[in-house]
Amino acid sequence: xxxxxxxLDAFRHEARSLDRADPLARFREEFVFADEDxxxxxxxxxxxxxxxxxxLVARSVEAEWGGRLIRGWNDGWVDAPRRVGDKLARLLGAxxxxxxxxxxxxxxxxxxxxxxxxxRPGRRTIVTDALNFxxxxxxxxxxxxxxxAGHRVVxxxxxxxxxxxxxxxxxxxxxxxxxxxxxxxAYRSGFLHDMQAVTARAHAAGALVLWDVSHSVGAVxxxxxxxxxxxxxxxxxxxxxxxxxxxxxxYVRRALQETLQNPIPGWFSRHEPFSFGDGYEPARDLSxxxxxxxxxxxxxxxxxxxxLALEAGIGPAREKTLALGEFLVRLxxxxxxxxxxxxxxxxxxxxxxxxxxxxxxxGLAVDRALIGEMNVIPDFRPPDVIxxxxxxxxxxxxDLVEGVARFKRVLDEERWRRYAGEGPAVT
Amino acid sequence: xxxxxxxLDAFRHEARSLDRADPLARFREEFVFADEDxxxxxxxxxxxxxxxxxxLVARSVEAEWGGRLIRGWNDGWVDAPRRVGDKLARLLGAxxxxxxxxxxxxxxxxxxxxxxxxxRPGRRTIVTDALNFxxxxxxxxxxxxxxxAGHRVVxxxxxxxxxxxxxxxxxxxxxxxxxxxxxxxAYRSGFLHDMQAVTARAHAAGALVLWDVSHSVGAVxxxxxxxxxxxxxxxxxxxxxxxxxxxxxxYVRRALQETLQNPIPGWFSRHEPFSFGDGYEPARDLSxxxxxxxxxxxxxxxxxxxxLALEAGIGPAREKTLALGEFLVRLxxxxxxxxxxxxxxxxxxxxxxxxxxxxxxxGLAVDRALIGEMNVIPDFRPPDVIxxxxxxxxxxxxDLVEGVARFKRVLDEERWRRYAGEGPAVT
Numbered sequence: 001x002x003x004x005x006x007x008l009d010a011f012r013h014e015a016r017s018l019d020r021a022d023p024l025a026r027f028r029e030e031f032v033f034a035d036e037d038x039x040x041x042x043x044x045x046x047x048x049x050x051x052x053x054x055x056l057v058a059r060s061v062e063a064e065w066g067g068r069l070i071r072g073w074n075d076g077w078v079d080a081p082r083r084v085g086d087k088l089a090r091l092l093g094a095x096x097x098x099x100x101x102x103x104x105x106x107x108x109x110x111x112x113x114x115x116x117x118x119x120r121p122g123r124r125t126i127v128t129d130a131l132n133f134x135x136x137x138x139x140x141x142x143x144x145x146x147x148x149a150g151h152r153v154v155x156x157x158x159x160x161x162x163x164x165x166x167x168x169x170x171x172x173x174x175x176x177x178x179x180x181x182x183x184x185x186a187y188r189s190g191f192l193h194d195m196q197a198v199t200a201r202a203h204a205a206g207a208l209v210l211w212d213v214s215h216s217v218g219a220v221x222x223x224x225x226x227x228x229x230x231x232x233x234x235x236x237x238x239x240x241x242x243x244x245x246x247x248x249x250x251y252v253r254r255a256l257q258e259t260l261q262n263p264i265p266g267w268f269s270r271h272e273p274f275s276f277g278d279g280y281e282p283a284r285d286l287s288x289x290x291x292x293x294x295x296x297x298x299x300x301x302x303x304x305x306x307x308l309a310l311e312a313g314i315g316p317a318r319e320k321t322l323a324l325g326e327f328l329v330r331l332x333x334x335x336x337x338x339x340x341x342x343x344x345x346x347x348x349x350x351x352x353x354x355x356x357x358x359x360x361x362x363g364l365a366v367d368r369a370l371i372g373e374m375n376v377i378p379d380f381r382p383p384d385v386i387x388x389x390x391x392x393x394x395x396x397x398x399d400l401v402e403g404v405a406r407f408k409r410v411l412d413e414e415r416w417r418r419y420a421g422e423g424p425a426v427t
Numbered sequence: 428x429x430x431x432x433x434x435l436d437a438f439r440h441e442a443r444s445l446d447r448a449d450p451l452a453r454f455r456e457e458f459v460f461a462d463e464d465x466x467x468x469x470x471x472x473x474x475x476x477x478x479x480x481x482x483l484v485a486r487s488v489e490a491e492w493g494g495r496l497i498r499g500w501n502d503g504w505v506d507a508p509r510r511v512g513d514k515l516a517r518l519l520g521a522x523x524x525x526x527x528x529x530x531x532x533x534x535x536x537x538x539x540x541x542x543x544x545x546x547r548p549g550r551r552t553i554v555t556d557a558l559n560f561x562x563x564x565x566x567x568x569x570x571x572x573x574x575x576a577g578h579r580v581v582x583x584x585x586x587x588x589x590x591x592x593x594x595x596x597x598x599x600x601x602x603x604x605x606x607x608x609x610x611x612x613a614y615r616s617g618f619l620h621d622m623q624a625v626t627a628r629a630h631a632a633g634a635l636v637l638w639d640v641s642h643s644v645g646a647v648x649x650x651x652x653x654x655x656x657x658x659x660x661x662x663x664x665x666x667x668x669x670x671x672x673x674x675x676x677x678y679v680r681r682a683l684q685e686t687l688q689n690p691i692p693g694w695f696s697r698h699e700p701f702s703f704g705d706g707y708e709p710a711r712d713l714s715x716x717x718x719x720x721x722x723x724x725x726x727x728x729x730x731x732x733x734x735l736a737l738e739a740g741i742g743p744a745r746e747k748t749l750a751l752g753e754f755l756v757r758l759x760x761x762x763x764x765x766x767x768x769x770x771x772x773x774x775x776x777x778x779x780x781x782x783x784x785x786x787x788x789x790g791l792a793v794d795r796a797l798i799g800e801m802n803v804i805p806d807f808r809p810p811d812v813i814x815x816x817x818x819x820x821x822x823x824x825x826d827l828v829e830g831v832a833r834f835k836r837v838l839d840e841e842r843w844r845r846y847a848g849e850g851p852a853v854t
Contacts, residue, residue, distance in 0.1 A: 032489070032493040034493050034494040035494070038496075040496055042496065042497045045497050046492075046496055046497045046499075046500075048493075048496065049488065049489070049492045049493035053488065054485065054488050054489055054493070057484060057485075057488055057724065058481065058484075058485060061476065061480065061481050061484055061670070061728070062459070062476070062481055064671075065473075065476045065670055065671055066459040066461050066475075066476035066481070067461040067462070069465075069467055069469065069473055069475065069804065070469045070472050070473045070804060070806065071804075072473075072671055073473075073671070077671055077672070103530065103531070103534065104530070104693070104718055104719035104720060104722075105719055105720075106691060106693035106694065106718045106719040107530065107534055107691060107693070107718055107719065110690075110691045114573070130705075133694075134694070134697075134703050134704060134705065135692075135693050135694035135697070135700075135719070137705075137707075138692040138693065138694075138696075138697065138707040139691060139692060139693060141692070141707060142689075142690055142691055142692045142707075145690075146541070146573050146690055148575035188703075235720075237720070243488070243492055243723070243724055244491075244492055244499055244500070244504055244720070244722075244723035244724070245504070245720040245721045245722040245723045245724075245726070246722065247722060248719075262569075263537075263569055263572075263573055264533060264534060264537045264566060264569055265562075265565040265566060265568070265569045266531070266533035266534070266562050266565065266566060267533065267560075267561070267562035267565075269565075270561075270562070270565065273562075275809060276561050276615075276808055276809050277561060277809075278557075278561065278564075280564075280565040280568060280569075291531055291533045291534055292531035292532055292533040292534065292562070292675075293531060293532075293662075293664070293671070293672040294672045295531075295671075295672040295673065295674060295722045295724075295725035296670070296671035296672045296725070297484065297670055297671070297672075297722075297724045297725045297728055298722035298723070298724045298725045299672070301488070301724055377496065377497060377498075379497065381703055382702060382703050382704075
């Protein structure tokens with residue numbers, strides 16, 4: 001006990017020093033901390049509230065909607081999906097006119113997957129991996145089921161539940177592959193695909209590539225253009241701090257924008273939508289992948305979050321989350337590994353996104369004890385994984401020390417016992 | 428000139444009396460009127476801001492997101508699509524568990540149209556009408572194009588550009604009809620379909636029926652259950668005052684909920700979504716038609732608007748908009764008809780929704796002059812239609828008198844001339 005207390009103190013000392021040197025430390029002042037004692041490690045699920053967002057949303061409600069009414073559409077709402085998309089493009093290594101905010105991630109994934117499958121007639125396989133977010137797999141299955149020619153989804157298995165072996169993935173990409181669709185960072189383990197290498201392999205086989213960057217955007221550098229990626233989707237409520245259910249985005253490489261067809265040809269996807277013309281004529285650019293009227297209040301909040309990520313810069317954000325991750329792994333090695341906690345993320349920092357996952361046989365009960373008794377919020381993913389997400393703009397090194405200290409207490413004092421046997425998490 | 432001034436004064440006198448007797452008059456106090464001189468007749472496109480909405484959205488941003496962070500999902504966000512749906516059900520003649528808030532109108536139309544087409548194998552026709560909102564037609568075409576068997580959309584033409592002849596519609600419904608999909612109220616003319624009669628005819632032919640109630644919900648009584656309707660979609664930003672781009676809703680008759688399949692099987696559509704299970708298993712109820720994470724900030728605003736509509740009651744709302752419509756038609760007969768303005772809505776009140784449309788050869792220029800010089804906001808729909816939407820909770824009879832007086836001035840003083848020849852409206 002004495003040893004680990006000493007170890008904790010040493011970590012605390014180091015953490016304070018690292019926090020003082022953190023070039024992004026000033027960004028904490030941009031966010032609301034309603035409960036100073038709360039240790040929040042779930043910014044990879046719902047990012048914190050930026051202070052400016054409340055004022056911007058209030059202005060949008062009162063001055064724009066209340067004051068301008070329908071004229072708000074001409075004042076800027078109509079262009080908002082593309083305007084915020086152009087900002088997002090700077091985080092994605094995309095050009096102006098290649099990214100738009102629209103719908104939710106699953107709807108965007110559906111639109112782009114169907115459009116890609118129809119652009120590769122004769123090929124009938126979608127390649128993905130078993131670490132992909134479950135609903136990405138559902139949506140890909142749904143898209144395949146709509147196509148006439150008996151399409152199927154091949155999910156490359158993971159050998160260790162943590163990573164996908166590149167050779168396994170490459171071996172599954174064949175001349176029958178129409179589309180390779182993967183999550184850039186795996187939601188459970190944090191495993192990070194090599195976007196450039198995978199895209200090159202898929203292109204060599206004649207397939208299109210669609211990346212879900214929900215778990216990387218804002219925390220991991222992404223270069224869609226340099227990687228050659230064809231398509232991408234992602235959400236804005238994780239590391240981009242866009243708010244609960246903030247709208248998602250989509251990327252379509254400029255060269256494909258006049259080739260692919262949106263299967264849900266809504267009003268905002270039409271050439272000259274306000275002509276209310278008979279007969280559908282797709283927009284001649286990225287707008288053809290929009291659908292309907294964008295949710296302005298949610299979009300305003302998302303824009304504020306994107307602005308903050310741009311102000312911080314993705315380079316410093318990645319540097320910081322890499323350092324936080326390595327620090328957390330050292331804390332685990334020193335304080336948690338001997339207590340039955342396993343590392344369920346890649347050990348090598350460069351192969352991880354911005355969250356680190358741990359396994360424990362009583363993972364759900366431990367997670368509940370952390371939340372219910374320790375004022376620590378990680379999150380739990382079945383069957384036994386506890387995720388610690390590190391937000392580049394708000395997480396401190398000292399937060400990790402205190403979070404692991406409380407984690408250790410839950411184990412040492414067996415505080416998880418009263419939560420054991422509660423069955424799977426429902427919400 | 429003297430005669431019409433006298434006529435205007437008589438209308439003013441009558442309007443003040445009608446406004447005093449209006450049982451919904453007190454609801455104006457619930458709304459923001461930032462510019463008291465503005466005459467706003469576009470609540471059928473974007474309803475006004477309820478005063479309570481600003482406070483509710485701020486609470487959602489600050490207390491829920493800022494204070495509760497990810498716990499907000501357990502506190503109520505997860506259930507919001509169904510909770511607000513159950514409220515909407517009371518405006519739609521639907522039961523609890525039959526309506527959910529989700530996505531946008533076009534995405535919902537797509538999901539339900541595709542699911543209906545797949546439930547009627549062997550039938551290859553979608554019947555709609557030429558007065559349907561253009562993007563509903565686009566989306567139905569898009570849905571048909573995805574099905575393997577050469578589906579096609581038949582849009583029954585209108586004989587007068589105002590109404591659909593019931594016999595024309597019925598004649599087009601055959602044993603090949605999989606789906607009849609119509610807008611309950613036509614966006615341009617305000618023509619109101621007989622939901623019960625059309626649904627019965629479609630069912631007699633073995634087809635499913637999908638109504639878009641965007642232009643009727645909150646203003647026109649709807650009884651989905653009594654009419655036998657199978658499916659419906661609609662938006663919340665028109666007569667429901669839910670805010671710019673507020674989320675849409677969908678209705679699936681309970682008996683069909685375990686039969687139809689959502690073609691976009693997102694996370695929120697799964698049985699036990701938080702199990703993050705491998706393999707898709709659809710929810711066993713209406714939730715299977717949800718897709719992904721709902722946009723909470725926009726949804727909170729929508730709920731406030733729905734609450735107000737429920738407090739007012741759909742019976743009084745319809746009575747008032749019928750009276751407003753008849754009053755407006757009388758104003759037109761007295762003051763506008765002789766000045767080259769035609770009525771482009773059904774003359775019979777019972778066959779109209781809550782807006783009345785007028786035609787003028789210089790419709791676009793007249794609309795622009797009204798907005799730019801007269802502080803009157805109707806809206807323009809190509810080729811030559813000016814719509815006056817009457818919101819049951821905010822439009823007064825005196826507003827109609829003053830609106831028509833300003834309309835008359837634009838014509839008498841030919842103020843539209845400086846806006847003529849500007850070409851079609853782009854935004």
